[in-house]
Amino acid sequence: xxxxxxxxxxxxxxxxxxxxxxxxxxxxxxxxxxxxxxxxxxxxxxxxxxxxxxxxxxxxxxxxxxxxxxxxxxxxxxxxxxxxxxxxxxxxxxxxxxxxxxxxxxxxxxxxxxxxxxxxxxxxxxxxxxxxxxxxxxxxxxxxxxxxxxxxxxxxxxxxxxxxxxxxxxxxxxxxxxxxxxxxxxxxxxxxxxxxxxxxxxxxxxxxxxxxxxxxxxxxxxxxxxxxxxxxxxxxxxxxxxxxxxxxxxxxxxxxxxxxxxxxxxxxxxxxxxxxxxxxxxxxxxxxxxxxxxxxxxxxxxxxxxxxxxxxxxxxxxxxxxxxxxxxxxxxxxxxxxxxxxxxxxxxxxxxxxxxxxxxxxxxxxxxxxxxxxxxxxxxxxxxxxxxxxxxxxxxxxxxxxxxxxxxxxxxxxxxxxxxxxxxxxxxxxxxxxxxxxxxxxxxxxxxxxxxxxxxxxxxxxxxxxxxxxxxxxxx
Numbered sequence: 001x002x003x004x005x006x007x008x009x010x011x012x013x014x015x016x017x018x019x020x021x022x023x024x025x026x027x028x029x030x031x032x033x034x035x036x037x038x039x040x041x042x043x044x045x046x047x048x049x050x051x052x053x054x055x056x057x058x059x060x061x062x063x064x065x066x067x068x069x070x071x072x073x074x075x076x077x078x079x080x081x082x083x084x085x086x087x088x089x090x091x092x093x094x095x096x097x098x099x100x101x102x103x104x105x106x107x108x109x110x111x112x113x114x115x116x117x118x119x120x121x122x123x124x125x126x127x128x129x130x131x132x133x134x135x136x137x138x139x140x141x142x143x144x145x146x147x148x149x150x151x152x153x154x155x156x157x158x159x160x161x162x163x164x165x166x167x168x169x170x171x172x173x174x175x176x177x178x179x180x181x182x183x184x185x186x187x188x189x190x191x192x193x194x195x196x197x198x199x200x201x202x203x204x205x206x207x208x209x210x211x212x213x214x215x216x217x218x219x220x221x222x223x224x225x226x227x228x229x230x231x232x233x234x235x236x237x238x239x240x241x242x243x244x245x246x247x248x249x250x251x252x253x254x255x256x257x258x259x260x261x262x263x264x265x266x267x268x269x270x271x272x273x274x275x276x277x278x279x280x281x282x283x284x285x286x287x288x289x290x291x292x293x294x295x296x297x298x299x300x301x302x303x304x305x306x307x308x309x310x311x312x313x314x315x316x317x318x319x320x321x322x323x324x325x326x327x328x329x330x331x332x333x334x335x336x337x338x339x340x341x342x343x344x345x346x347x348x349x350x351x352x353x354x355x356x357x358x359x360x361x362x363x364x365x366x367x368x369x370x371x372x373x374x375x376x377x378x379x380x381x382x383x384x385x386x387x388x389x390x391x392x393x394x395x396x397x398x399x400x401x402x403x404x405x406x407x408x409x410x411x412x413x414x415x416x417x418x419x420x421x422x423x424x425x426x427x428x429x430x431x432x433x434x435x436x437x438x439x440x441x442x443x444x445x446x447x448x449x450x451x452x453x454x455x456x457x458x459x460x461x462x463x464x465x466x467x468x469x470x471x472x473x474x475x476x
Contacts, residue, residue: 035062035065035073036064036071036073036074037058037063037064037066037074037144038068038071038072040075040077042077042086042090044226045179045438046179046227046228048170049161049177050110050134051170052167052168053166053167054137055167055168055170056167056168057165057166059166069101071102072105073104073106074105074106074107075101076108076110077094077107079093079110079114081116081196082192082193083367084367084369090113090121091121091125094121095124098127098128106129106130108131108132108140109121109132110131110132110133110140110143111134112196114131114132114133114134114153115133115135115157116192116195116196118131118151118153128149129143129149130149130151131152131153132152133156134157134158135156135158135159136152136154136156138165139152157197157198160181160182162207169220172418172456173218173219173456174222174455174456175221175222175224175437176222177223177226178215178223178226179203179227180203180225180230180248181202181203181227181229182201182227182228183197183199183228184200184228184232185199185200185232185235185236186268187306188305188307189304189305189306189373189374189377190366190372191369192369192371192372197228199236202234202236205247209255212252216256219456221260221261221456221458222416223260223261223263224263224265224436225264226266229266229267229271230245230264230265231245231267246273246276249276250279253282253286261287261416261433262285263286263287263436264289264291265436266292267291267292269292269314270309272320277320277325280325281324288433288434289330290329290331291331291436292317292330294332295338296338297311297314297348297349297352298348301338304377305374329433330358330359331358331359331360331440332358332361332362333364334364334393335366336365336389337366337383337385337386337389337390338374338381339366339378340377340378341366341381341389346389349393353397353400357403359401360401365386365390366381401468402466402468405469408466408471409465410462411462412460413433413461414432414460415430415431415432415458415461416430416431416456417429418455426446427445428446428453428475429442429443429444430445430459441471443461443472444470444473445461445473445475447474453475460476461473461474461475462476
């Protein structure tokens with residue numbers, strides 16, 4: 001949950017910071033200091049940014065932080081509706097809040113699941129006070145202040161804050177997410193994001209520059225650009241494919257002369273052009289890191305998934321990235337058990353990962369989502385087969401990560417010092433540019449002089465070993 005005195009990732013203590021803490025299940029819980037409002041934000045970083053906007057609106061209106069849900073007058077849950085498992089987690093969270101709240105507390109749900117499955121929420125949770133659509137987060141004050149139960153779910157499926165609305169950054173002070181677009185133009189067969197979030201909407205470059213300046217002025221050392229698809233940025237504003245992202249990056253780098261890390265989440269393989277690679281090479285402030293969802297490598301399945309790349313394209317992109325930026329760290333996501341995936345298809349994917357090892361892979365079992373084109377396809381794969389394939393691929397990836405991490409030993413890298421490890425103040429936590437917060441490993445720093453270290457600042461760290469997905473390091 002959000003606290004005022006201590007930040008989640010054990011960064012420098014501050015009486016003014018609001019930060020998240022993850023519970024044992026990985027959910028990020030938030031509370032606002034003072035007058036009885038408690039937030040829980042589920043799902044992706046884009047949801048987190050919307051939660052930060054709602055926090056800002058309520059703080060501006062005079063609401064303050066409550067550190068415990070049981071003391072809150074208002075419990076606000078920002079739901080995720082992307083997959084069935086996400087929706088079940090959202091329902092469980094709402095039901096848990098209703099069960100554990102104090103008698104007078106009102107529970108309010110917002111976000112993606114509210115937008116698409118409000119009837120299911122009402123049926124499962126009839127005591128809920130208010131439902132707020134995913135594009136209607138500016139209505140949070142009305143939701144809190146209305147006496148009678150109700151809802152506000154308009155056709156605005158996504159919210160893109162444009163600067164007029166207050167936002168309280170809830171991540172540790174040294175990094176922040178910056179949502180540059182919402183919605184999606186693509187129509188991948190397995191995905192219902194366009195249905196949930198609507199069409200692509202991009203922020204003007206001028207607004208992005210304003211937000212970056214504010215974040216840097218407030219102490220951010222790393223800004224993470226997020227959208228459902230960064231590569232499509234600006235196409236709704238008449239910019240050509242990829243040119244919009246390239247223009248945005250060049251403008252940011254030309255305008256802001258301060259030192260900071262700029263990280264890109266997510267860019268599809270067909271959008272990683274020579275121009276984009278050249279921009280990444282041109283300025284060390286752009287992290288040599290890219291999240292490039294590929295989902296599969298079998299051409300038959302890629303076509304069925306309605307992806308725009310072939311196996312050959314993916315190999316060419318990885319090869320080009322490795323050649324141009326030798327220390328590039330590549331993260332991707334893969335789906336096992338897509339309809340029609342045979343053992344031969346899966347073996348091809350397994351072999352590909354061996355031949356073209358990637359530093360970070362998120363592996364997902366195919367989820368048969370109503371409304372997605374893939375739900376109508378024949379040859380659905382049994383759940384137990386999906387489980388076996390996921391386990392086999394995960395085992396391989398653990399071996400690959402171990403091998404790649406060993407190659408880091410002996411290198412000295414700039415790292416952001418996050419804070420102490422929770423188990424001991426004899427250990428520090430840090431990240432180098434190849435590690436994204438919240439989703440990747442970290443550097444466990446167990447050697448060096450800690451006395452002059454400032455949390456949230458850069459330091460030189462020499463990698464001395466590895467521990468699973470984490471690295472071991474020494475302060476220089």
